[in-house]
Amino acid sequence: MTGAEAVVEIFRQEEVPFVAGIPGSGVMDYLDVLYRTGAPRFILVRHEQVAAHMALGYAELTGRPAVALVSRSPGASNTVIGVQAAAVEGSPMVLLSSHVMSTARGLGAFQEIDLESVFRPITKMSVEVRAPTRVPEVLQEAFRVATSGRPGPVHVSIPLDFPNTEVAAALAPPSATVLGRLAPNPVALERAVQLLAAAERPVIIAGGGVTKAGAAGRVLALAELLGAAVTNTWEKKAMVDDHPLAVGNIGRGGSGSSAAALREADVVLAVGVRFSEFATEDYRMRFAAGQSLIQVDVDPATVGRVYPVAVGMAADADVALEAMVDRLKPAVDPAGHQEWRGRIATLREEWERQIDDMDYDARPIASARVVRDLRAVTGRDAVVCTDSGNFNYFLARYYPATTPGAYLYPAGAGPMGCGLPAAMGVKAAFPDRQVVAVAGDGGFAMTMQDLETCVREELHVVVVVMNNFAYGNIKLRQQTKFGNRLIGSELTNPDFGEIARLFGAHGETVTDPDALRPAFQRAFDAGRPAVVDVHVNPEEMAQATIDNWW
Numbered sequence: 001m002t003g004a005e006a007v008v009e010i011f012r013q014e015e016v017p018f019v020a021g022i023p024g025s026g027v028m029d030y031l032d033v034l035y036r037t038g039a040p041r042f043i044l045v046r047h048e049q050v051a052a053h054m055a056l057g058y059a060e061l062t063g064r065p066a067v068a069l070v071s072r073s074p075g076a077s078n079t080v081i082g083v084q085a086a087a088v089e090g091s092p093m094v095l096l097s098s099h100v101m102s103t104a105r106g107l108g109a110f111q112e113i114d115l116e117s118v119f120r121p122i123t124k125m126s127v128e129v130r131a132p133t134r135v136p137e138v139l140q141e142a143f144r145v146a147t148s149g150r151p152g153p154v155h156v157s158i159p160l161d162f163p164n165t166e167v168a169a170a171l172a173p174p175s176a177t178v179l180g181r182l183a184p185n186p187v188a189l190e191r192a193v194q195l196l197a198a199a200e201r202p203v204i205i206a207g208g209g210v211t212k213a214g215a216a217g218r219v220l221a222l223a224e225l226l227g228a229a230v231t232n233t234w235e236k237k238a239m240v241d242d243h244p245l246a247v248g249n250i251g252r253g254g255s256g257s258s259a260a261a262l263r264e265a266d267v268v269l270a271v272g273v274r275f276s277e278f279a280t281e282d283y284r285m286r287f288a289a290g291q292s293l294i295q296v297d298v299d300p301a302t303v304g305r306v307y308p309v310a311v312g313m314a315a316d317a318d319v320a321l322e323a324m325v326d327r328l329k330p331a332v333d334p335a336g337h338q339e340w341r342g343r344i345a346t347l348r349e350e351w352e353r354q355i356d357d358m359d360y361d362a363r364p365i366a367s368a369r370v371v372r373d374l375r376a377v378t379g380r381d382a383v384v385c386t387d388s389g390n391f392n393y394f395l396a397r398y399y400p401a402t403t404p405g406a407y408l409y410p411a412g413a414g415p416m417g418c419g420l421p422a423a424m425g426v427k428a429a430f431p432d433r434q435v436v437a438v439a440g441d442g443g444f445a446m447t448m449q450d451l452e453t454c455v456r457e458e459l460h461v462v463v464v465v466m467n468n469f470a471y472g473n474i475k476l477r478q479q480t481k482f483g484n485r486l487i488g489s490e491l492t493n494p495d496f497g498e499i500a501r502l503f504g505a506h507g508e509t510v511t512d513p514d515a516l517r518p519a520f521q522r523a524f525d526a527g528r529p530a531v532v533d534v535h536v537n538p539e540e541m542a543q544a545t546i547d548n549w550w
Helices: 003-013 025-037 048-062 073-077 081-088 115-120 133-149 186-198 209-211 215-228 257-262 316-330 337-358 369-375 391-398 419-429 441-457 474-481 496-503 515-524
Strands: 019-023 042-044 067-070 091-097 125-128 153-159 203-205 229-232 244-250 269-270 293-299 311-314 383-386 435-440 462-467 507-509 530-535
Touching: 003 133, 019 025, 019 419, 025 042, 025 067, 025 091, 025 203, 042 203, 042 419, 042 441, 042 474, 048 067, 048 081, 048 091, 048 419, 048 441, 073 091, 073 115, 081 091, 081 115, 081 153, 091 115, 091 133, 115 125, 125 133, 133 153, 153 229, 153 435, 186 269, 186 293, 186 316, 186 441, 203 215, 209 215, 209 316, 215 229, 215 311, 215 316, 229 257, 229 337, 244 257, 244 337, 244 391, 257 337, 269 316, 293 316, 337 391, 369 391, 369 462, 369 515, 383 391, 383 419, 391 435, 391 462, 419 441, 419 462, 435 441, 441 496, 462 496, 462 515, 496 507, 496 530, 507 515, 515 530
Parallel strands: 019 042, 019 067, 067 091, 091 153, 125 153, 203 229, 203 269, 229 244, 269 293, 293 311, 383 435, 435 462, 462 530, 507 530
Antiparallel strands: none
């Protein structure tokens, strides 16, 4: 087989859901093989950053890699924002880039830069293949690296003359069949079990690592056994919010109830949690001297990095939680801790009152009303992909999660323009699920050209634009810290509903709160991609960043 045929065969064996990219001289051989074989699906996008964000969205939901296929330095360089987001989030992704002819390497050939070095700081592995016979070996290694340990992006650069060169190589088994899951250290496991068995006021913090490990069911099983309060980290919503033991998100824009539960806890179990800047409210979260913190994460470097731990456990979340539940069942009365369970119920009531205590009929439209009405027309398994912006605080607070891990935002990287492409990646792999992208006007405009991709590829995502005619986060800072001296923060926007219609999508613009729910319903019923441009109150941003009073 040729190098290109080997590459596509590896994609097939790895069950890659789609390959997204833009054609260029270095990728033509791969595209021809994809055409001849018909799988995996190739999705032509309008900018390479969209390809990377599509792969990121898919990985965030499934824990498995998709592929971004790009040409030499301009194409590859355009993916950097998505690749670094995947690195921060621990999301598997395979970036395959072309390179100049191997015989021209080092001569300053057209579009020649050292791509291997460009991507090394933001990937788990960045390598340029040096010989055509090594193409299959290196690419299969890339998939293993992307999905093992703490997942992350990998980059493989293949010179222009390798794809059509014959390679004689037996392919190794796909990564899913050779990689095991990291088990906890037995000593750490027993110490954690002892602390949890003795806990009177336990709290579990579920982070993005819970979603990637598929461990949401284990978290709830442990919480129900212990009578533990359950919180989500900022913008992850790894756990459902409608469970009786759930008390909301921690961090910026979260619930005061989650903060109260953590302050009152005697043992805190953090699973798949990095303790990011936003989750800890600028690292102001503190654990008291009498509290014991157990931290479980697949990445050993994460454990104990931000806060001292009573027990640190480098392990896959699902494996570790299963072991904890098995050992705790004989030692714990599942009907115990009635006083703490009652306190959790009170905290849930306070959280619900916090949500209800909002003027949803305000004009101009309140962002909380947008989120509430969106929740009313989306099903329990709907996937929400959010862009970067202050509106995320309202989503965190007013959009209760009803399916674990179906709320996606690469908060650690905060890339603007990621919402629509991430939703495209999810919809490409799960066409029967409702998939919503929520973006500000600034972020949406950065990638809205790929509405054309959505129409052409029949990716029926719904985009909700929270339009305040500004880079709202920047404007708020200029208003509060710089004497209202506004520069570079206000925008003159087109009618995004009309823009959508020009692309062939369904589009509406909403300025009346009572028109929101019908507009959202029409968007989901349209049978094509849709954009609802909502003009929200530009003065409400100061309400967004309410702290949890640590």
